[in-house]
Amino acid sequence: MSRDPQVDLIFNHFIPRYVATGVDANDMQRLVKRIDQWSDWCRLWSEEAQRHEHSAQVAKDLGRDITAAEAWLRAAIYYHYAKHLFAAVPQEFALAQSHMLRCYALAASHTPHPMQKLKIPYRGDFIHAYLRLPSDDAHAPRAALAIILPGLDACKEELHSWSDSFLSRGLATITLDGPGQGESAAHFPISLDWGGAMAAVLDHLASNPRVDVNRAGVVGQSLGAFYSPLCAALEPRLKACVTNCGPFNFGPVLPQMPAVSQEVFRIRSHKATLKEALEFAHELNMTSYAPLIACPTLIVFGAGDKIIPVSEGTLLANSMKGHAELVVYEEGNHVCFNIPYKFRPLTADWLKEKLQ
Secondary structure, X not given: OXXXXXXXXXXXXXXXXXXXXXXXXXXXXXXXXXXXXXXXXXXXXXXXXXXXXXXHHHHHHOOOHHXXXXXXXXXXXXXXXXXXXXXXXXXXXXXXXXXXXXXXXXXXHHOOOOOEEEEEEEOOEEEEEEEEOOOOOOOOOOEEEEEEEOXXXXXXXHHHHHHHHHHOOOOEEEEEEOOXXXXXXXXXXXXXXXXXXXXXXHHHHOOOOOEEEEEEEEEEEOOHHHHHHHHHHHOOOOOEEEXXXXXXXXXXXXXXXXXXXXXXXXXXXXXXOHHHHHHHHOOXXXXXXXXXXXXXXXXXXXXXOOOOOOHHHHHHHHHOOOOEEEEEEOOOOHHHOOOHHHHHHHHHHHHHHHOO
């Protein structure tokens, strides 16, 4: 049987992302060799996840909690990539997601800067999130806050490594699944109600003695980098915004994306047909929102981005009311995942300085 071209397409787009967010490079090589058919994608990624889950359990049984947590984190990210573009096969998707959530939860207490699971009331249900603190000292001053948003096929668990960059610089982080994302997607479709979602997050954290919501900034990647400036436009309590390779108008972008990505958007927007989804994508447009952004905004792009063109970042920078700083890495791909050693320190340092 010949190799499915969709498998090659997805690997060509996303291998730097997989490695940058926690997939071992040797495992990556093995997966590229093993996966020939798209129908095997979720199963074979899950088998790799199971190897690391087994290693975690062996370490746990030996009392090696840190080693176990590291292995559970790897297992969680592998289960995430098993299902991240597999939404059209609901049964396999749901199983992989449940395993991802379980493994990430098992890692939570023995990971540096442990993850605290939050259920934030929103529109009669909940936004799911993880709060991490830069210090375990209960008497430490309230920390400034980075609110980090995933993209279309990402989720809060994928943001763990980026979260580390902010934590190491003294910021608290909250990674969340908003409308149409991760755990929240079943209850809330993709929408423009990020003002409401962000208000719910800030209101929920306002009484937390470890977090200073008066020094909060929003950070997003890919489609999450459309949501982050949208939040900045709609929620005046945000003091700074970071957007990494996000669309200004998602309407023209979506049809250029892989077919599986378009299907994920259809499912996450709760539309019956792809035609409806493509029409709805045009509503994700910053034209009327960008002039409302008053806070400083860092716009990061890779000149080699094959998914969202740099011109989208230029449009945002030229349309804003507040100060915009556009940084383009000539060698960068989508979200600059091929140069995480550049974009992660830049975004974390910049946000820390703006929230001082």
